[in-house]
Structures are given as structure tokens and as C-alpha cells.
Amino acid sequence: MAFSRRVGQRQLFQAGKHLSFTQRSIASAIATAPAPAVEDYPQHGLPEQMPGRSRRDDIKNAKPFSAFLTDNYERQHNYLRISLTEKCNLRCLYCMPEEGVPQSPPRELLTTPEIYLLSDVFVSEGVTKIRLTGGEPTIRRDILPLMHQIGSLRSKGLRELCITTNGISLHRKLDSMAEAGLTGVNLSLDTLDPWQFQIMTRRKGFEAVMKSIDRILEMNRLGAGIKLKINCVAMRGMNEREIIPFVELGREQDLEVRFIEYMPFDGNKWSKGKMLGYQEMLGMIRHKYPTLRKVQDHKNDTSKTYEIPGFVGRMGFITSMTHNFCGSCNRLRITNDGNLKVCLFGNAEVSLRDIIRKTNNGDPIDEEAFEAMKQIEMGRRQGPITSQGPLGRSEHEKELLDVIGMAVSRKKEKHAGMGELENMKNRPMILIDERPIQSRRPNTREIQSIGTRFVNPPLSPSPLRSSVRLYSTARQPPSTSSTNSSQESKPSISSKLTHLTSTGTAHMVSISSKVPTSRTAVAVCSLYFSNPTALPLIRTNSMKKGDVLSVARIAGIMAAKKTSDLIPLCHPIAITHVSVDLEVVGDDESPEADSPSEDLQGTEPMRRSWQGTGQGDASPWYHQNGHDVKGTDQRERPFGRVDLAATVTCDGKTGVEMEALTAASTAALTVYDMCKAVDKGMRIGDLRVVRKEGGTSGTWTGEGERL
Numbered sequence: 001m002a003f004s005r006r007v008g009q010r011q012l013f014q015a016g017k018h019l020s021f022t023q024r025s026i027a028s029a030i031a032t033a034p035a036p037a038v039e040d041y042p043q044h045g046l047p048e049q050m051p052g053r054s055r056r057d058d059i060k061n062a063k064p065f066s067a068f069l070t071d072n073y074e075r076q077h078n079y080l081r082i083s084l085t086e087k088c089n090l091r092c093l094y095c096m097p098e099e100g101v102p103q104s105p106p107r108e109l110l111t112t113p114e115i116y117l118l119s120d121v122f123v124s125e126g127v128t129k130i131r132l133t134g135g136e137p138t139i140r141r142d143i144l145p146l147m148h149q150i151g152s153l154r155s156k157g158l159r160e161l162c163i164t165t166n167g168i169s170l171h172r173k174l175d176s177m178a179e180a181g182l183t184g185v186n187l188s189l190d191t192l193d194p195w196q197f198q199i200m201t202r203r204k205g206f207e208a209v210m211k212s213i214d215r216i217l218e219m220n221r222l223g224a225g226i227k228l229k230i231n232c233v234a235m236r237g238m239n240e241r242e243i244i245p246f247v248e249l250g251r252e253q254d255l256e257v258r259f260i261e262y263m264p265f266d267g268n269k270w271s272k273g274k275m276l277g278y279q280e281m282l283g284m285i286r287h288k289y290p291t292l293r294k295v296q297d298h299k300n301d302t303s304k305t306y307e308i309p310g311f312v313g314r315m316g317f318i319t320s321m322t323h324n325f326c327g328s329c330n331r332l333r334i335t336n337d338g339n340l341k342v343c344l345f346g347n348a349e350v351s352l353r354d355i356i357r358k359t360n361n362g363d364p365i366d367e368e369a370f371e372a373m374k375q376i377e378m379g380r381r382q383g384p385i386t387s388q389g390p391l392g393r394s395e396h397e398k399e400l401l402d403v404i405g406m407a408v409s410r411k412k413e414k415h416a417g418m419g420e421l422e423n424m425k426n427r428p429m430i431l432i433d434e435r436p437i438q439s440r441r442p443n444t445r446e447i448q449s450i451g452t453r454f455v456n457p458p459l460s461p462s463p464l465r466s467s468v469r470l471y472s473t474a475r476q477p478p479s480t481s482s483t484n485s486s487q488e489s490k491p492s493i494s495s496k497l498t499h500l501t502s503t504g505t506a507h508m509v510s511i512s513s514k515v516p517t518s519r520t521a522v523a524v525c526s527l528y529f530s531n532p533t534a535l536p537l538i539r540t541n542s543m544k545k546g547d548v549l550s551v552a553r554i555a556g557i558m559a560a561k562k563t564s565d566l567i568p569l570c571h572p573i574a575i576t577h578v579s580v581d582l583e584v585v586g587d588d589e590s591p592e593a594d595s596p597s598e599d600l601q602g603t604e605p606m607r608r609s610w611q612g613t614g615q616g617d618a619s620p621w622y623h624q625n626g627h628d629v630k631g632t633d634q635r636e637r638p639f640g641r642v643d644l645a646a647t648v649t650c651d652g653k654t655g656v657e658m659e660a661l662t663a664a665s666t667a668a669l670t671v672y673d674m675c676k677a678v679d680k681g682m683r684i685g686d687l688r689v690v691r692k693e694g695g696t697s698g699t700w701t702g703e704g705e706r707l
Contacts, residue, residue: 250313530681556667586640
């Protein structure tokens with residue numbers, strides 16, 4: 001067995017201690033429970049401590065922590081989380097939308113060499129702990145060789161290599177992971193009921209998860225020293241009755257159960273009513289076990305840890321929603337597409353992938369390219385150091401560190417509160433793309449005196465900042481370069497967009513404090529025909545697709561009820577009434593069709609007989625002195641139009657203008673769809689709200705006045 005053969009040949013780092021155990025003791029203990037064979041990978045032992053060196057000497061000679069990983073609040077970020085994939089074999093309710101997430105093209109995702117290169121850079125700058133996450137990291141095909149590569153960074157200062165997993169396939173890979181230096185497993189499990197597991201994850205697999213837990217505990221009894229933490233997302237109405245059973249897992253087993261407050265991410269349908277707060281969960285446990293007591297936490301711990309006297313295990317609470325731990329945050333995240341995310345709840349991201357790919361002419365760095373780059377780097381190191389900048393540091397590595405330092409320095413003191421988090425645009429939890437903004441060259445920081453670690457083959461000359469992608473939804477400061485803009489063009493200081501927070505991020509406006517009132521909105525628009533064919537067909541109900549007006553009316557009503565699904569920041573509203581009225585105006589014999597508009601009085605109209613193809617080429621043209629003149633008002637078109645008016649009413653806390661606009665525009669689009677076979681030159685225009693009633697603003701008309 002791979003685990004028993006190799007685990008006696010190395011030392012495992014656990015809590016600052018070297019734990020060793022012999023091949024004989026492990027082989028004899030688990031001979032009756034063989035583990036599956038795994039691929040053979042090289043061993044990565046910890047470097048031997050130099051003789052005569054004491055802990056005091058180590059502290060005295062320690063290098064200062066990297067300025068690139070220290071933010072403006074003196075928080076030192078020595079913990080890096082790397083997402084290996086966006087795929088997952090479960091569909092947990094709080095994590096992934098039921099329909100899944102769109103899969104990114106493989107070219108956009110980090111390759112194994114790129115993950116290793118980034119890990120190397122961060123470890124050399126002071127990161128001591130790396131956690132591999134997903135999606136589900138264990139379904140990545142090269143997870144084992146990748147972990148062995150990252151494990152080799154222990155010689156450069158890496159102390160902990162951890163993984164967060166759902167445990168479905170973990171038990172098959174644990175032996176090799178332990179050989180790579182695995183020190184911790186965070187396993188997600190939200191219920192101890194197999195049937196409830198299937199409901200919450202929308203998949204089967206409970207038995208496989210329990211098998212992984214049992215395997216870790218078995219390996220720990222033999223000295224593997226893998227910290228096991230079970231993460232449970234507590235949700236009211238779903239699994240709050242299992243708080244006590246989860247606690248009792250630690251009665252005789254050395255593990256820590258951590259209860260996580262339900263957090264909002266895109267697609268997980270978060271609501272405050274579903275969230276179980278830390279204090280409420282603590283009260284449930286204390287009612288059953290009054291001797292529950294607090295345990296001293298490490299300064300960078302995310303959880304508040306408690307224990308029950310007599311229990312082997314512990315429990316913790318991750319209180320992201322009710323009691324944030326931002327003041328001691330030491331975590332950075334790299335997404336699977338190579339973006340650096342400095343805060344789990346922030347929506348600002350910066351691309352590291354594009355910078356490291358400059359060393360390969362912008363292409364993904366695969367194993368072949370990586371080997372070629374290493375050969376080039378070896379040759380470069382034998383050349384003059386000054387050829388690559390101070391102390392041999394490559395230009396691309398300097399740029400990478402500058403961008404990292406810029407992103408870390410902009411990290412906020414704390415994340416948004418619960419109300420803002422609920423409405424903030426963020427990735428789905430499984431992806432933890434924002435709109436790219438104009439690239440900016442990062443501020444230059446002092447480059448520390450350390451050797452080159454970043455391979456750098458020759459590239460064709462190009463600006464270093466040409467491919468830096470910065471991601472953010474934050475508002476950019478107004479440009480000050482132009483001094484000729486008039487004061488009249490500037491908005492009033494008192495004016496503001498209610499859907500923007502103080503930091504410039506979009507959110508859904510809270511209406512919890514508003515008083516429900518009766519509200520009505522009326523929206524109108526018009527569809528104009530470009531030839532005379534469609535209008536008589538509508539009047540006689542002779543369109544091949546059916547009754548145009550009736551279908552359009554139904555479409556508008558349905559659209560009004562779906563507005564919140566179509567417009568991202570609209571609240572779902574209980575509509576009490578929707579009406580969509582359509583009026584056909586004009587025909588070939590109407591005066592409107594035969595006489596020019598007032599704007600064209602004095603011109604000599606020339607009406608051509610319709611010889612169009614249905615492509616809009618039969619529109620009337622007025623000729624004056626040999627030149628065509630078009631009427632500027634679409635309402636003067638001579639082939640008729642359909643006027644649409646949508647009225648929406650509700651008894652609620654917010655207005656229904658968007659519902660009325662959605663109904664009117666969708667009804668117009670339906671008319672277009674049913675008539676496009678005979679008239680492809682139709683135009684839809686004049687969409688607007690003409691009346692609004694209810695709310696604090698009272699009654700408002702389309703002329704802009706309040707009544």
C-alpha cells in the first residue's frame with residue numbers, strides 16, 4: 001500500500017512539530033483495511049534544521065514580511081486559497097444554482113504549471129499556508145501531481161497544505177495526498193441524514209463522504225496528523241435540528257465541526273429568514289450542554305471555537321454575517337481563471353493569469369512550455385544578472401508583484417454589512433465575471449532583495465501593462481483631464497443613483513422600511529409599419545401566426561409578471577392587475593396616409609406605389625429639389641401603426657413602472673414577431689412611462705409634473 005510504504009520514509013509537519021512513524025507500525029495496523037494503490041510521486045521532506053540554530057536565532061534573522069502582501073491596515077496575508085476548478089459533482093443549495101454555472105473555455109483556466117508558478121511566487125513572498133478549493137478540487141484530473149509540486153515548496157517556507165472538499169472521492173486519493181504533505185482537510189457536510197443529504201446537494205453520495213471521514217480518522221490514529229474540520233452551513237427550516245447531532249460527532253472523535261452562517265452569493269436565493277445566527281446556534285447547544293465553554297482562538301482564526309468538557313472534539317462558528325472577522329483577515333484567493341480576489345465578499349478582482357502568460361507569448365503554459373522555460377531560465381541565471389533588472393528579477397515578475405501589491409493595498413478594512421451583502425453582485429460561491437475596466441499601470445513598489453523565481457523566456461517587445469485585466473464593479477473617479485466641460489453638464493450634488501452604494505457598486509435597494517400603498521403605472525409605446533401589407537392583415541385577423549393583438553396582449557401580461565427575472569435589480573412584486581391595450585391606427589385610405597406632415601408643408605410629395613420586398617424598402621419618400629426628405633416624427637409614417645398601453649397595479653412597497661415598461665415593450669415585440677414575415681422594416685419607438693401613482697412621490701404624469 002502506498003500510504004504504508006511511504007509514510008514511514010518522511011516527516012509530516014503538523015502544528016509546528018515533526019511527527020514520524022515507522023513503516024512497520026502502519027503496515028501492521030491497517031493490513032486488514034487496504035487502501036487503493038496510487039501513482040508513485042517523489043517525496044518532499046522538510047529541510048533539515050541547521051546545527052546550532054535556535055528558535056531565538058531564527059526569530060532574530062527572520063526576513064521582514066513582504067510589503068506586497070501587507071495591506072494599509074497592517075494585515076499580513078500569509079494564507080492563500082487557490083480554486084482548481086469550477087466543476088463540482090454536487091449541486092448544494094447554498095453554493096451553486098440548480099442549473100449549474102456556465103463552464104469557462106479551457107484556455108481561460110489556470111494550468112497546473114501556472115498554479116505552481118503562482119504558488120511559488122506567493123510562498124517566496126511569505127505565504128505559509130495554501131488551501132486548494134474549487135468547485136470540487138478532487139475531480140481535477142491532475143490533483144495528485146499538482147499537490148506534490150506544491151508540496152515541494154515546503155523547502156521555501158510552506159508549512160501547511162490543505163484542501164476543502166465535499167468528500168465524495170477523497171477516500172480514493174488520501175494516501176497520495178498525505179505523501180504530498182497534506183496537513184488539513186475541511187470537509188463540507190450539512191446533514192447526517194442520507195435522504196436530507198440528497199435534498200440539500202441534489203445528488204447522492206452520503207456513504208462516500210462518510211467513508212472519507214472514517215479514512216482520515218483511521219490515518220490519524222496511525223499518526224498522519226491531518227486536521228479534520230467538518231463544515232456545516234446552518235439553514236433555518238433545513239438542518240437546524242441537526243446542530244446537536246453534529247456537535248456529538250466530537251464526543252469520541254478528534255475532529256472539529258464548524259457551523260457556518262448562511263451567506264449570500266449569486267444564485268443561492270439567500271434570505272435573512274433562512275439564516276441561523278451564531279448566538280442562536282450557541283443557545284441551542286448550551287441548552288443541551290450547559291458546560292459549553294469558549295476556547296482561546298488564534299488571531300487569524302475565522303471561527304469562534306468552543307468545547308464541551310469530556311468531548312474529544314471541538315466546535316466552531318464562522319460568523320461572516322453577524323460578527324465579521326475582517327480585522328484579522330490574512331486570506332487571499334486566486335480563482336480558477338487566474339483572478340486575485342482579496343476579499344470573499346468583495347467584487348473587485350485583478351488578473352494574474354495574463355501577466356504570467358506573457359512569458360509564453362500570451363498562451364497557456366502547459367508542461368512542455370514549462371520545461372522549455374525552465375531551461376531558458378537556467379541559462380539566464382548563468383548570464384549577467386544585470387541583464388534582467390535588479391538582482392536578476394524579471395520584468396514580468398516585478399509587474400506581477402506590483403499588481404498583487406496594488407490589489408492587497410486596496411483591500412477594505414471590513415466587508416459590507418448584511419443588508420449590502422444581500423444585494424451585492426458577486427460570483428456564485430462555486431466560482432469564488434465582473435466587467436473589465438480600463439487597465440491601469442500599478443503603482444511601483446520597492447522591490448525586495450530576493451533572487452529570481454519566475455522563469456522568463458525572451459518575448460517580443462510590448463508594453464508591460466498591455467494585457468493586465470483589472471476587474472471591478474466599483475465606480476471610477478471622474479476624469480480631471482478635461483477642463484472645458486460646462487458646469488451645466490455636471491449632475492447636482494444632491495442627485496444620486498439609488499441602486500449604487502457609497503462605494504459605487506450596484507445593489508438592490510432595500511424596501512423593508514417602506515409602507516405598502518396602492519401603486520399604479522402606465523407605460524406606452526408604438527410600432528410603425530413600413531409598408532401597407534401588415535395593417536389590413538391585422539384588422540382582418542389574417543396573419544398566418546394568428547390573432548396578433550390577442551397574442552401580444554397575453555405576452556405583455558406574462559412579461560409584467562416576469563419583470564424581476566428579466567431586470568436584475570427589480571424586486572419581485574405581487575401584482576394585482578395588468579392590462580395591455582392595443583389600438584391599430586391608420587390605413588391606406590386614412591387622411592394620415594395621404595397628407596404630408598406639417599413639417600413638410602410646401603414640399604411636393606411623391607408617393608410611390610408599394611413594390612417592396614418586406615425589407616423596409618417601400619417606405620415613403622418625399623422629394624424636394626431632387627433630394628429625399630424624411631419626416632422626423634415617426635408618428636407621421638403613412639402606413640399606420642399600433643399604439644400600445646400597459647397599466648400595472650399592485651399593493652406593495654415599491655412602484656411598478658418597470659413592470660409597465662416591460663409589458664408594453666414585450667407586447668410591441670410580439671406584434672413585430674408576428675408581422676415580420678410581411679414587413680421587416682417596422683420600427684418600435686416612443687417607449688415611456690406616462691403616469692405613476694402611489695408612493696411618497698404621489699401622482700406623476702409623463703409631462704414631468706406631480707399632481
